[in-house]
Structure formats: C-alpha cells, structure tokens
Amino acid sequence: MIHSLFLINNAGDLFLEKHWKSVISRSVCDYFFEAREKAVEPDNVPPVIRTPHHYLINIYREKIFFVSVIQTEVPPLFVIEFLHRVAETFQDYFGECSESTIKDNVVIVYELLEEMLDNGFPLATESNILKELIRPPTILRSMVNTITGSSNVGETLPTGQLSTIPWRRAGVKYTNNEAYFDVVEEIDAILDKSGTTVFAEIQGVIDACVKLSGMPDLTLSFMNPRLLDDVSFHPCVRYKRWESERVISFVPPDGNFQLMSYHISAQNLVAIPVYVKQNISFFETGSSGRLDITVGPKQTMGKTVEGLVVTVHMPKVVLSANLNATQGTYNYDPVTKILVWDIGKLNPQKLPNLKGSLSLQSGAPKPEENPSLNIDLKIQQLAISGLKVNRLDMYGEKYKPFKGVKYVTKAGKFQVRT
Amino acid sequence: MPYLGSEEVVKELRRALSNPNVQADRLRYKNYITKVIRYMTQGLDVSALFMDMVKASATVDIVQKKLVYLYMCTYASDKPDLALLAINTLRKDCADPNPMVRGLALRNMCNFRMPGMTEYIEQPIVAGLRDKASYVRRVAVLGCAKMHSLQPNTEIDGTIVNELYALLRDPDPVVVVNCLRALEEILKDEGGVVINKPIAHHLLNRMKDLDSWAQSEVLTFLLRYRPRSDDELFDILSLLDAFLLSSHAHVAVATLRLFLHLASAHPTVQADALLRTSAPLLATCGAASRELRFAGLCHVQQVMRSQPGLFGTHYKRFFCGYSEPSYIKFRKMEILVELVNDENVALVLEELRSYCTDVSPELAQAAIAAIGRIARTYSEKCLDILTGLLGLKQDHITSAVIQTFRDLVWFCPQSTAAVCQTVGACVDSPQDSEGKQALLWLLGEHGDQISSAPYVMEGYIDGLKTELSSAVKMELLTAAVKMFLCRPAETQDMLGRLLHYCIEEESDVCVRDRALLYYRLLQRGVEETRKVVTGPKSDPSMSVLTGRQEEPISEWDSTFNTLGPLAGCDLCPQTAATSAADQPSCRAENELLPESTDVTLSSPDDAEEEISLSLGPPLSHETFEKMWLDLETLHRQTLGFPRPRAAPDTLQAALQLVKIQTLAFTPGDTVPWKAYIYTRSTETLILAELLQGDQQAPGSDESLVVSVKQQPVNQHAIRGFPSRSVVYRVCFSQVNQTNYTFVVF
Secondary structure: OEEEEEEEEOOOOEEEEEEOOOOOOHHHHHHHHHHHHHHOOHHHOOOEEEOOOOEEEEEEEOOEEEEEEEOOOOOHHHHHHHHHHHHHHHHHHHOOOOHHHHHHOHHHHHHHHHHHEEOOEEOOOOHHHHHHHEOOOOHHHHHHHHHHOOOOEOOOOOOHHHOOOOOOOOOOOOOOOEEEEEEEEEEEEEEOOOOOEEEEEEEEEEEEEEEOOOOOEEEEEEOOHHHOOEEEEOOOEOHHHHHHHOEEEEOOOOEEEEEEEEEEOOOOOOOOOEEEEEEEEEOOOOOEEEEEEEEEEOOOOOOOEEEEEEEEEOOOOEEEEEEEEOOOEEEEEOOOOEEEEEEEOOOOOOOOEEEEEEEEOOOOOOOOOOOOEEEEEEEEOOOOOOOOEEEEEEEOOOOOOEEEEEEEEEEEEEEEOO | OOOOOHHHHHHHHHHHHHOHHHHHOHHHHHHHHHHHHHHHHOOOOOHHHHHHHHHHOOOOOHHHHHHHHHHHHHHOOOOHHHHHHHHHHHHHHOOOOOHHHHHHHHHHHHHOOOOOOHHHHHHHHHHHHOOOOHHHHHHHHHHHHHHHHHOOOOOOOHHHHHHHHHHOOOOOHHHHHHHHHHHHHHOHHHOOOOOOHHHHHHHHHHHHHOOHHHHHHHHHHHOOOOOOOHHHHHHHHHHHHHHHHOOOHHHHHHHHHHHHHHOOOOHHHHHHHHHHHHHHHHHHHOOOOHHHHHHHHHHHHHHHHHOOOOOHHHHHHHOOOOOOOHHHHHHHHHHHHHHOOOOOHHHHHHHHHHHOOOOOHHHHHHHHHHHHHHHOOOHHHHHHHHHHHHOOOOHHHHHHHHHHHHHHHHHOHHHHHHHHHHHHHOOOOOOOHHHHHHHHHHHHHOHHHOOOHHHHHHHHHHOHHHOOOHHHHHHHHHHHHHHHHHOHHHHHHHHHHHHHHHHHOOOOHHHHHHHHHHHHHHHOOHHHHHHHHOOOOOOOOOOOOHHHOOOOHHHOOOOOOOOHHHHOOOOOHHHHHHHOOOHHHHHHHHHHOHHHOOOOOOOHHHHHOOOOEEOOOOOOHHHHHHHHHHOOOOEEEEOOOOOOOOOHHHHHHHHHHOOOEEEEEOOOOOOOEEEEEEEEEOOEEEEEEEEEOOOOOOOOOOOOEEEEEEEOOOHHHHHHHHHHHHOEEOOOOEEOOOEEOOEEO
C-alpha cells in the first residue's frame, strides 16, 4: 500500500527515508521537486502527484513535506489521513514535529515507523498502544536509561488488543478516579468589509480525559442535543442510543481521547464574538498608505475575549509600518509581509486600536488588492454555539468519580475581508 | 557518495565497534551503533561494517536489536553472503520467550530482500502462524506475502494459502486483515483473494472490532462480493449503515463507495446514501488539514455529477479563504459553478466577482471563466459583472473576459447581442495572444453586430509587423475574411493589405499558406468563399444545459475514492492495471443488471427516436410571420397545465434542448401570454403558438393552448409534434432547488 516515505524540509533537503517494501531510489522525489518548484509557495504543492510508475501523495506540516510513494491504487483519503497520523504521533512523542526533533530522535522515529506500518499496511497507530510498544522519550527517562542502561522499549506486549473491548485495556486501577471533558469550539468565518457574515460555521470537539478504574460505563447527556448538525463519534460510542435518545453512552478508553466531533453550520445562526472596524488604504501618489483597525466585542455572552491576535497579510509592496497601538504590541515582518498585532485581553470599556501609516516601495503601483485580516481569539468558559452538558452518569462500578466539564471557544479560520 | 572522507568515518567506527572495552560498556557500544544508523540514514555507505554489526545483534537489549536489524535489512541485498551469517541469530530470536523479540526477528528476517532467503524463513513463518501471541501471528501472516514476493514466479504454495484462509477466523482483528492483505498479494495473478458468502459475512460481523484503516480496506475488499438476494443486500446495508457517518473520512467514503456499488439496482437507496454522507463529506471539506480538504472537495465534485442539488444550500462552505492553497481554490470554484441555483446565484456571483481581482492571475482568470460558465444559464447577471470587470483595465482580466465572451457566444447564442454591444464599447484590447485570438474570433464571427469591428481590426492589421504569435496572425486572417463577407465595403482595402503582407513578407510558413489559401478562395468568388468559411455561429449540439444534467451514478462510482480524480485524470494506466483483476466480476454484475443505467437517463432521448426534430437554420421574424398568416391551423389542443414560469432565457435554453427554436415571447406576466416556436422534422417545418389567458380562445384562461401549423403538410409529424415535444411540459418545478426537471406526459 504505502511503499516508502520520504521526509523533505522546506529547503528541499531529503532528511529521512523509510522503505517498507523494496528500496525505491531517491530519484523518484525529483517529480516532487519539480512540482514544488512549479508551485512557488510550499503551500501550493498539489497533494497527489502522478509519475510514470508511482503516485506521490504528500502532506505539508510544520514546514516538512511527508512524501509517500504509492504503487497500487489506494483510497487517497486513507493515505492522507495516515500521513497526518504519522505527523501527529511524532508531535505526541517529541512535543513538536520539526526537522530538528526528528533528527534528534531518529532512532525512535524509525522504531515508530516500523511499528506503524508493516509491508506497507498500517498496523498500530493508536497512541495508547504505540506508547506501550515504544516509550516516549522524557528527560527523566533518558537520565534513568543512562544510569541503568535500560531501554525505552516496552518489555510487555500491549494488552489493549487482548481485552474484549479493543480500545480499553483490562485491569485499570486509579487511586483518584476522575473524568474530565473539554468542549472546544472553533469558529470558521468570513466577514466582509461591512462586517456582515459571508459564511460562518462552528467546528466542535469534545476531548475527554478519563482515568477511571475497572470497566466504567458512562452516559453523557446534553441540555440541547438538537443543536448538533452532524456528529461523528469515537468508536466506543453506542450509535444506536444516540440515534434514539440523543445521549452518548460509552465505555471509555483509558486516558486522553477525542469523544466526538461535531459541526454547526450555516443553517443555525452562528454568533460572532467580535467585530472589526478597519480602514486600510493606499494613496495613489507618495507611495504610502494608512491603516486603522479597531476591535470590539459583539456577541460574547458576557464573557471576556482573551488571546486576541490580528494578523494582516500585506501586499508585497509594503516596506514598513509605522503604527501606534493603544493596547498590546505589533510587529511587522518585512520579509513575509505579515503584520501581527497581539492584543491580549479585550477590554469593552476601552477598545484597542491600531493606527498609523504604511510606507510602500517607491515607484511601485498602488496594490490592486486589499489585504485580509485573520483573527485569533479565545473565550474561556463559553461554548459559542450554546451547547451545554447536562449530566454525566456512571454505571458498572461502585466508586464515585470526580467529574468536570470545561468550555472553550477559539477562532479557527476566522477572517475579515477589506 | 557526497561525503568526503567517508572511509575515515567507517574506519573509525569499525575501530570503536571492535574495541573490547567499548563492547563491554553497553551504553557506549549502543551509542556507536546509533551513530552508524545515523550515518546510514544520511546516505553514507557504511556497509563495510556489516560483520561488526552482526556481532552486535547478539544482545538482550531490544532497541539495540532493532537498530542492528534495521542496518541488516538495508544492506542485506548488497552483501548476501554476510547476511546469511546473521540469519542464525535471527532464527534463534524467533524462538525467544518474549513475543516482542519473536515478532521483531521474524519481521526483519522477512525484510531481508535477497535471493535464497526462502529456505531459511519458511519454517519460522509457518511456526509463527501458529504462535500463541497475536503480535507474532500478525507479523507471520504478512511474512507469507513477503516470502512470495521474494520469488514471484514460483508456484503458489497451496498449504500456506489454505492456512491463511483459515486464519481469517483468528480472534485478533489485525491478523484477520493482514490475512486478507497477504492473500491479496500472493494471489494477485489469480485475481486476488476470493470473497465468498461466509467470508463476507464473517468480515461484516467483525467490522466493529477493526481499526479504521482495516475497516477501510475491508470495505474495499467487499466490493468484490455480490449478495445473492435483495434480503441479504439490505441486511448488509443496514449493518454498514453506521459506518457512513464514521468519524474517519476515509471510512465514510469507502462505505459510500460500497453502498453505491451494492445498491446499483436501487437508485433510491443510492440517493439516500449520498444524502446521508453529504454531512461527513462537507465536514471533510472544512477539515483542518488542507490535503484532506482537497480530497473532500474532489469527492464532492464527483457526487455532484449525479446529484447537483445535494450541496446547493451549502454553497457558502465552498467560498475560498484568503490563505488557502490555490489547488483548493480552483476546486472550490469548479464546485460553485456546478451548484448554482436560482436562490444562491446572486451571492455566488458576488463571491466569484471578488476572486476576479485576486493577486494571482491564474486564479483571477479561473474565476472569470467560472462566471462565464454560470452565464450559460444566468446570462444577464453575469454579463453585467463581466462588463464591469472590463472597466478595471487590467490586462489579464480583460483578456480572460474576452475569452469568456467567445465561449459564451458559442454555447449560448441568445447572449450574442449583449456581448457584441459590450465588445464594441470596450476600448481596451487584450495584450496576450490568447486574448487577441478570442477578440479577433468575435470580431470575425459577429462583425455584422459590432459597429466598430472593422476599425479595431484595422488596428491589428497595421500592427502586424510587431506581432510575434503566428496563431494570432492566422486568426486575424480568418477573421478578416469573415468580416469581408459581411461588411465588404469597409474591409476590402485592409484585407488586401493583410493578404499582401502575409504572402509577400511573412516568414512563417503556416501563416503564408493560410493567406494563400484565402487568396485563392477569394479568387473563386464570394459565394464560394462564403460556403467554405462560414460555419455555425454557435455550438450545433446545443449543450446549453449539460452542466446541470444528472449523470447516472455508474458513470463515476468506479473511480470514486481512488487516486484518479485527485491526480486530475479519470482513469490512469495504473488504475487500469490494478483494477484489471476486478474487471471480470464487474462485467458479470453489469450483465446481471442491464437496466440499472437506463433508469436515470433523462427522458428527451427516447422520444427523439420516434420523430426526429432538428433545429436547422434559424427563421427570420418576417418569414415566420408571413408563413404563420398564410398557413391553416392543422391542430389545436388544450394542454391542461399553465404556462411555465421561468425566465425567457431558461425556457429558451430548455426548448432548444428538445430541439425546438423559440422566435418570440411576450414578456413577464402580461395577459394574454403568447410564445411562438418552431422546429423542423423530416423535410417539413412546424410552426406553433402557445397561448394562455386569451378571452377569445376557449379554455385558455387556466392552461396553455397550442396551435400548430406546418409546411409542407406531413400528418405523421404533426401528430407527433404536440403529443411528444411541446407536451414535454417544460415544467420548471423546483425539485432539489436546482434541477429543472422535464416531466413527460
């Protein structure tokens, strides 16, 4: 299925290769480099590249291209999702998925790749199971290893696969039994110049951290389950009960996992937490421009907006920015042409404002297109869709667990056109 | 090797590895081994250390073992004689009490790609198949496939195949799937693993235990199975139902493909499956990873070929974000064009208009072309936008707009007048050769309607010396000759200059030949030239509505969820090669269900067989009027339904699809409402009037009355005409909100 994997950095250096079947020469990557050249920006490299004898499917993450070589027909989503899983596993193990961490941990990387695929077929990809096979590196463990000379490979086999419920290992024991759920919602929206919503939707997930002894059977119910348009669940959830009663009933995996993801689309009204008043204009003469941005709260349900960051992709001719921010700091990177204004907490009494002039390359024509603004924000203790967890019940075990639900709203792909 | 001094490095490492002091210190020893691996992965040739590394494999440390195995697998094929020495250690490890070690050793032994391995690995593999640890069984099962690929031309070992089939019942789900994978590889020449009823049902029942990758693969394998009865079919479908909404996009899509394949005889089931999967598909289109989004969009595009209305209300999900990669933006625009309907057309056009000024010229041009595609149905609004874009005076935009105009006029003749007016008023001329060609084509073809045409063309002829592209020159020649035919007085002089230049001074042979051809043609006389040069002014097949026609699902379901659509081609050599194995079974299924494709075919085709109507050359208003007054009404019929309430453009396009030309409509809601239409049937011209709300005609206040006249009279055709063609009640009911459906009485 997946024949080989090449990792290539932004500069076009191939720094890691792994072959699960016969060795394929590195020269196959020339087709990729050709496409990379044609695309100019690394973002624009098409995910599927056809070559005379192979398909190259690649993903671009954290400035690394994961290029897989495919020889037979495969479902494309399968491969793309698998490559992302590989990247996520690296992230999970090393804290970040970058060229330097991969090079530093090359041994573990090979161990992981060996366990994740055999003969080109995915074997173990669940983080829980992998971690029992290969222990992640930690500072403490590497010290212990240095002293005792022991290895970071599990001596026992993963037990998860042997229990009747494949996602939960048998015989779990905790002194503190606790179950925490995080409702995380991301707003994807496009607002137009006048502030009207062109498009808005909410992508939500419920992440769970369940540390309960034995075989608990949990039931989670919502105050307003009808809100959820299209949901997908972790395989542990009993779908039939959701369909009939709109409650989530499941035997949880041990540890961290994503319980469900959902989607609230244009059919329902999506609340937009902030408004942006902006005026970015370039003068016909004098090679300069003016910028004036104000951010204010809109529908925040009485909560504070935090971590507010405005990012502006400026046209290529903008050389520098001389601005004045009433709150927070701004930074203009003349190389990438990105203006970042880090505001922080939004104070409704005193609205943050960024104002000043832009200087353009002299002699260059006035940019045709106005830049667009990307907004990043965070609201604690609020699910912007209004989703609320009603209660969590546990059956099958005697003890009383600690329970908790946390809500967080973030901006996803949130942009304002100018 | 790019590394200078690699020999030095190898020498140093060998010294270290063979140093007894280092060997005694486990940590230092392992560090050196790690170093060797690091050099190896950087592309340095460290194969000279093979002997030292083999020695290092005799250890209890699993990580060290793994590293050495990795090293051995890489260089085994280069040094087969040395690798044989390592096999003994590996075989010993295969009997280790720790299942992890057993599995590792077995897997790596199978990964040695060198000839003559089979005799050493066969026995451990067979033992591994019966191992009590599932980890070892998983490895052993795939080992069978690896063993087979070592000697691809030998006969297939029947006992191993049988053993693998038996292991399909293994309690461990991964073993089950690995068995399928291994059998598929071993039996590739015989068409892959056979999925019979017991195996299919066993797999279906195990689906819940499998991980998502395995689910996706099993679903693909199940495509080969064909249920015996409808009851069995529906049992299978209801078992798989939950997987349509799987949280993993690849599983949902694989399930959908299986649904479409299994239910090919039940269009309603297919439609229902598509409807249910639209939610996960849309979610994939909004996924965080751009590659997933792209794949999702490609799948949506395929689904829309059969169900264009499915995503009509979700059009906002396909609006482009600023920072999205261009390959996604292109796909989104293609989708937006397809899902336009009466409700969303205004907003979609506004959105597309904003892309027309994108910094990337390719994107801007694609957006303009997209508006042009929509213009085939919603001419007026689009023409306004396109005309507005000309005012921006940007070279690449002007050029793209002119090209769009050319295509529009060809596909949608009713917009000709408006386009000609705009082109005539446009002062800017495109600078690139494609744009110039488009403009020249328009000038030549519709020169009679563009008053300034000869003057614009004169500018081109005067600037001929500086023109570099020979394609533009050729187009200029053709256009000038066409223009000469309709406006001889203004064109004669410049045509002469043009021909003179092209024949005497032009260096490009093709252009010279073309000029000579026209010159000689003109010598034969004007009528002769006219016959040769002028052709139809619009696409004779009148595919006005092709973009909205529903294709049967069978057109695309074979490439659904494959690489083809993502790589930008529908069927590629490799797909053909690998799916060749599936072919016989597919064909057998098609024979079983020949009627499956006919159901969804649109109706106009089968009526055409009975009386064939054709469009023929258009009639002028005067001729029609004269004939209408001269002829007797042959047939009058009350149709029993009211007049269609669609825009004249749409109605005209729809009638053209059933080969009926429209001459005139009364606008809007005026009473009485009238329409004059005509068509040709074998050797005869049929004229008709549609009338509603006239006080004098009985029965016309509620429903349409059709009166038919004919020249010359042909009773067979006249009987056919009202009952078959007009009576295609062009009823623009808003089924699915986007689809105009033709209901046949």
